[in-house]
Amino acid sequence: MAGKSRRGDGVTVSFGAKFAQSDQFKIVFREGMALVEAAATYLDGDGRKEARKLQPPHSLAYATESMRLTTRLMQLASWLLIRRAVSEGELTLEQALEEQRKIKLPGKGSDQPTRDFSALPPRLKELVAESIKLQQRIVRLDQMLGLEQAPIVEDADHPLSTQLSRLRAAFGTDPD
Template sequence: MQDLQYQLTPKLIDSLYTEAMVLADEARSYFDSDRTRQISSAEVAVAFSCESLKVTTRLMHVIAWLLNQKAIRAGEIHPSDSLRELDELGYAPATDDWMVGRMPDEAQSLITASEDLYYRVQRVSSNVYGSNEEVPAPHRMIEKLRQAF
């Protein structure tokens, strides 16, 4: 835990938090609109709804993790009192890239941005709290692929 002070600066936390909140607002605005009516295929419309939930899940996990880090920094939670579940970034299901490719460009952009933010925060979390052995296997594989390219 003592590395937390060194690796996780208030500026980084605030920057990631602001990015997450802006992206959450953009996603809410986009997915709450009547965009599904523009999608002709029922299969893509269902996938669109599922992906909107995945985006929301990713962003809420990121926001919750960052708020926990802010509370630790503010002294509201002592690092040794923090529950292990709060230290970890919550699991978010992977995106079906093939199906996302069939969605409108703006949806694709939001999905990609939410994944990018989630994986960046996941790397920060892994660096702060140790290895990513507890990260679900699909996320470890995706992360290895992202690092390879």
């Protein structure tokens, strides 16, 4: 019964539901969304300027790492938004599980930097490092919460679609 505990009165309590309403989750959520915002601002502003100054192969390394950063943050933000939507009653657990199936949280050690990582602008390297730390926290939380897989529920018009569209627009990417 991963992610659940029994109270003395025989009632099963979902740790995941309690956690998503906790101050700890709110802190992780705020940090995650602030990182998404910081990365989007950097990549659309100073990052573009810095990228133009790079010569091959460093320009390729910049493009690769910025794309990986964007993808990683999209996945993490999606995870956070889904957890929050469930705790606020915007999604049922079944809907959340269906949405969560689309999120691919990477395994440990899967984010090896590109060969020319050390030549990249310091701010990009900081953002990558921060995103990897956040990713590790979320992967641990996801494993700790360990929701059982529920049957697939078709719901194309769910409350997260607007928020996910905003994230895609901010990064100019489509996670699929």
